[in-house]
Amino acid sequence: MSIQDIITWFDSHHAAVLYYFGIALVLALLCTYIVNAKNISTIKYVMSFLVYAVTIPGVLALFLLLYNILFLGSSMFQLGLVTYFLPIVAMILILLILNRKIKMSKLPGFTRLSSLIIIIGISFVLLFILQRSYFGVIFLGGFTQLLLVFAVIMIVLRVAWNKFAK
Structure with missing residues (x-):
């Protein structure tokens, strides 16, 4: 299996990618809603997991997007929205949501x-x-x-x- 096969799989299975980032968004909103001074020590581990869960695919998608545009000379209009752009947007959105309640430097x-x-x-x-x-x-x-x-x-x-x- 090559990297192109993995990208093609994500490009052909939009529902799985949408569910993944949708669940991450719901969990982020839920964490910001229920976090308080008493349970912050427990919730910050869930938030840390969410940060990793959206940042790793988001950064990978960002660098794949830059690689396709800068190195391969591909057009942005030919790249899949769910594969290349959704992880980046979801990463930024979820990090902003989580950052409203707790500073990122406090997350493990x-x-x-x-x-x-x-x-x-x-x-x-x-x-x-x-x-x-x-x-x-x-x-x-x-x-x-x-x-x-x-x-x-x-x-x-x-x-x-x-x-x-x-």
């Missing part, structure tokens, strides 16, 4: 998630700059080599970030 694991997103973003920008500057022939191989270079850059950035943070 959010600092790790945000630093991972920053590292992935920096890696993506570096790959885009390398690809646009005709730096090498590595990108002629396709998406697999691009993912390999992306993984190496991400590991190097992670090590550099750890040394910088200490």
Whole structure:
């Protein structure tokens, strides 16, 4: 199974994707409605789960969208709404809803998630700059080599970030 097969599956099973993000939205609204000072220690774990549940697909969809537009030159009008745009919109909406009641920095694991997103973003920008500057022939191989270079850059950035943070 390739990455394109996974994208095609999500593109052909709209109902599953809509149910997933619909349930996440309902849970986010429910959490903000029932949270108070007495139960915040319990509810913040549910909120943390929701943040991960919508942020990981949202960030993946964002970078797939950017990859299709910037690297492949695809038109935004040819990309599926449910596959590429719904996860991004749902991520932003649910994060805004949850942020009204509790600061994201107070949720368990959010600092790790945000630093991972920053590292992935920096890696993506570096790959885009390398690809646009005709730096090498590595990108002629396709998406697999691009993912390999992306993984190496991400590991190097992670090590550099750890040394910088200490």
